[in-house]
Amino acid sequence: MDLQLLLALVLGIATIIILVLRTRLDAFVALLIAALVTGIVAGQAPLEIVSAITTGFGNTLASIGIVIGLGVGIGKILEVSGAANSLALAFLKLFGKGREPWALGSVGALVSIPVFCDSGYVIMNPLARSIARVKRAGYITLALALGCGMTLTHHLVPPTPGPLAVAGILGADLGALILAGLVFTVILLPIVVIYARWIGPKIEPDMSQSVREMVYGTAVARSGGRTATAVADHDDAGTHGDGAPTLGDSESMHGSSVDIDNTDLGAPPAGAKPHRVGAFVASLPLLGPLLLIILNTVSAAIDQNNQGVIGTGEYEPSTWAVPLAFIGNPVVALVIGVLLAVYVLLPRWTPRSKVQGWFAEAAASAGLILLITGAGGALGQVLRSSGVGDALAEAIAATPLPAFLVPFLIATLVRIAQGSGTVAMITAASVTAPLVTSLGIDPIVAALACTAGSMVFSYFNDSYFWVVTRFAGLDGTAALKGWSGITTAVWAGSIPLLFIANAILG
Template identity: 70%
Template sequence: MDLQLIVALIAGIATIVVIVLATRLDAFIALLTAAVVTGIVAGQDLLSLIDAITTGFGNTLASIGIVIGLGVGIGKILEVSGAADSLARAFLSAFGKGREPWAMGTVGSLVSIPVFCDSGYVIMNPLARSIARVKRGGYVTLALALGCGMTLTHHMVPPTPGPLAATGILGADIGAVILTGVIFTVFLLPVVVIYARWIGPKLEPVLNATVKHDVYGSVTTTSAEGHATGETRESGSEDAGHGGVATATDDNADAAGSGDDADTVNSETGSTKKPGAFLGFLPLIVPLLLIVANTVSTAIDKSNQGELSGDAYEPSSWVAPLAFLGNPVIALMIGLVLAVYTLLPRVTSRNKVQNWLADAAASAGLILLITGAGGAFGMVLTESGVGDALAEAIASISLPAFLVPFLIASLVRIAQGSGTVAMITAASVTAPLIAPLGLSPLVAVMACTAGSMVFSYFNDSYFWVVTRFTGLDGINAIKGWSGITTAVWAGSIPLLFVLDLIV
């Protein structure tokens, strides 16, 4: 084992953490700087180092840049049209009375596939408030189930940018990642609901006064066991500083949570009619089905061809159309067209739609840069020999290979807060290990995504969104939100072991 190369890797990861935490620079600069530091410490030629950075950046964006842009566009249309809210209400109706936490967790996991967690939670939280107001209790349970349901798919199901970036960097099949991410989500949703139901009644009495009043008004609230928890205050001035976010959105809560019997004007489209759940589901399910169909048909075709020759795989005539339509770029283009022409009112002007899509593209810009920088970092690790050195180090100890990306993602997440940066960093470090360790790209991707869910706390922007809207402060926020994200992180470990045995 070359100690210099291991030191180079440590220096690179430390550079990312220090720059993100202690400077005014962002993760994009941090990853590029880490690539430079790693290459220099490893003794790489300076000109070849620059070539590795630019090549890695370009190769990564070539594979997933367009897909990220199209994905955020679909999410924006779902958001402004009100289709996301219609989907949520349909799921609540389908699950039935008494199963609201399951419904909210499922709603969160569905909505968060195309919509960023932060904005998705803002959109859906009024629904949780409305249900809690009718039930006269249980708001914390519903809010935590909603938020963590979003965390699951945000971290594990493309075309969310984080798992999509890890898929591109590690060279995994995107259809297989989608299927596996959905399966992981299904198995981890019970963890979300069980934890939310356990901790929710314990935290319900300590909601800050402003949020409690916003949710319940002056009614008597009840715990999950049916015991009264006391009257809420008419005024929350004592804790106004803690509930600012929730108070600012109270009008939205009233509008979205007042039920289906009152027509409200959509402030974005100007329409009083929301798209139905079926139409809202189309832009999501059609691209996913096309991508999965491509993956399944290709696998069947390869199996039928067998190992008759050493030639490169050529799709059969019946597979080629599915391979075209199921390419993520084409599939998401179809999804975006469906979203624009089925979810928006006919009177919506061209300029308004173009402005929404421009806003979506702007929100994806930094993610694209960070993703490309992650690819640059990974290329430097490969070209400098750091990846091979790390592979040798892992091979010398009895450590399952998939735990390497899992632990790296966990450490980076705790250190700097961003799950996306944690996934990209772990994927970049892991990419050179795929061949030497015989590690499946699919397993590596899922390890990166699962590891990045651990212990969301103060340095994570989503922590503040969830806890402010939920009305939890201080140690109670840690118990509720940091606890539930750590529970699903721990729950993913046995799933990774099983996946590693199967793949």
Template identity: 70%
Template sequence: MDLQLLLALVLGIGTIIFLVLRTRIDAFVALLIAALVTGFVAGSPPIETIGSMTTGFGNTLASIGIVIGLGVAIGKILEVSGAADALAKKFVKALGRGREHWAMAGTGAVVSIPVFCDSGFVIMNPLARSIARRLQGRYVTLALALGCGMTLTHHLVPPTPGPLGVAGILGADLGGLILAGLVFTLALLPIVILYAAWMGPKLESELDDEVRQEVYGHATVGATGHSAGVGTATLDRPEPVVDEAPVHQLGDPPAGEKPHTISFGLAALPLLVPLVLIVLNTVGAAIDRNNQGVLSPDAEYTPANWAEVLAFIGHPVVALIIGIVLAVYVLLPRWTPRKQVHHWMAEAAGSAGLIILITGAGGALGQVLRDSGVGDALAEAIADLSLPGVLVPFFIASLVRVAQGSGTVAMITAASVSAPLVVGLDLSPLAAALACCAGSMVFSYFNDSYFWVVTRFTGLSGTAALRGWSGITTAVWLGSLPLVLIAGAVL
């Protein structure tokens, strides 16, 4: 590998780590400075580096910026109306004490099959917060389990774009990849749950004060991860409260109006409707493409009218707009003042702003790393090593992921580099595809936009973010290694 590109990668990563952990510079500015350092050391013209940064920033926010804003707004209405609390009450009753993180991991894995994990985490995080509020602890455990459950299927199970692209490049059977990806997911879910249960309590005391206040109110959380009200002893085994009325911020109803209560079905509508619409879009597009048959290379794909309708209403932006309209008009009582609703929306926009900026800056750094050639150079270097056949695409995907942050780009790059090698390595396309997808899960950190979504919503920063989120993604990556070796041997 070109030593200049290697130095660019090392100095870029080192800049982020130093600025975030050792200076007063926040993550947003640190990411932008690291992008400039990387481009300069890699030898990219300064103007091209700036162009890469703005392109990466814009492309990232084009796909997730509006979704974050709308998702935070839905979460705010769920919170103030008591809907999130009603959902948590139902979950706690159904699952029983001690199993909530299993439910979060499983829910995340299911939701992220048709929905980008960034969008899915934003939509489902209010539920994790409300369950933690009722348990008076364990928020970090629940958030890590939810986020990494989504990571598994986002990386392993079509129809998410990465696995779909890998299957197409390598010629792997799509049905086989779906089944094998589900098997990998089921095998790796216990690792997600065990790591979250082990690390979550250790990081509970590291929560950002603002997030702690949003999740637990005026409670304080000790090192055990449990919380207690001011002036009370910390609880050793908190019992979830499941029979009290939903907590909300609507105030008392005017004379003649009934007290505000929300059923589980109504509370779930602003969450379920957007998710169902997005799923219908994904399924409808797949069915319509199948009906089109095998197209010639020069043929243009034209979706049917019904598929175009589903593509519109099932787009994450439109689906979440429908979700916020439902939240405002279904969850809030008719006597809620318009000014108060606008105030809540403004609060949501304020909390979403920094998350959006940091997420975009992560995309800017990733684009500079891609345009500078660091990812391609790493892929070519690992392809030249003497490794078991199935580990070549696995480690190519891993190194590209570390270099530029995007799991989708990492697995697509690994598939592109590995495609000419599959026959020579005596490797089946399906095994190679699984290796590409699994290898791309490694060590999500500063240059991954999903890192910032999860850690900022969870309230972790610095070393706590690395121990929690980077650690759990690396744990599932390590857990996937023997599965990849088995796949290489039997498929």
């Protein structure tokens, strides 16, 4: 590889890491500066660099920006309507007693598809505390299973913003990526549960006294025992120390619907019954769009096979496939999801101003993700137009290293260096986008490599690390053994899956 182009690549990635870690600048500005540095060092004309940045930014957001905005809107309504809680309780009933870690890991994975990890964990954690209090043990196991279940789909399954951005940058089919990400999630979930069950009892004694008291009750926490009196006294209080609703028996703990505080949804008419969201209804805004997108992918594959144009790039949908292509387009499918969320999950008395306010909050949370996604596309375009991408492809082709491991390793290194999984996967996708065509890497495999690599070793520079460990009451070595360990376990478990995916799709 030409030394100048190699230096451009190395300095570009180093610029991102240094600016995020050592300055007041965020990832959006860091990615743009990295694009400028890469282009200049590679010897590209200054005006050509600016043109590449604007072109890459615009093209990326044109393909994925609307979808990210709609996805976070659905997630916000799931959060405020109580639908997420309803889904959690349904999973508990489905899995049954004694399998609570499986239930919480699974519901964490489902809820985190449209809801950001941080807010999703805050919503679901009271349920983990309630179950642990009823069982009088095992809170750390439940907290880790819930948190890492969320990590899986947050990193692997669109319409979570990170995987959506990767799909847009790499040109991966969204429906196929959803299917592949779900397969990875199902296979990796046992690792989550097994690790949580193994490490949980070992580090539970290290839980902070304040969290122990909130979960198990004051008397139990101070004695270290499991007295029925203390639990009963805590039940009489009506809530946990953190405001979580009590679940005093297995019937309520494994129910499938939940009452919503109507004051959060607007003042109900006189005599109106409490608003309830059943599990099936709660799932509609989430599963509806996903199924439509997947249906579009499957029908397009069948249609291309019938036409004999698979892999040629000359596909035009047949008459029968056009309606499915329309409703299964991610933009249309997620618009349908938003309509279902607003008009099915929320009661009719919810004021318009409240709903619009929730969407404004969702848009604010999505804003930085959109900017980072566009900046990632800008960096990728500079890498292509400057010749760095082609040079990197040639260098990799001359080594025995499987090409699909390159985005995996880049995402891994960036994640460890600066903490954000979203930034890590977008950076990896941006750097390796030029390689997808030249090295013959399947875009789905490349996308999975970017997203899986970004799961590694969540620790002090990751905001989600602090959310999980603070709620779990873990510090120091116990936090590293519990949370950093479980995220590294699923990262390692994804490596053989990538080899298998490459063998099937490559």
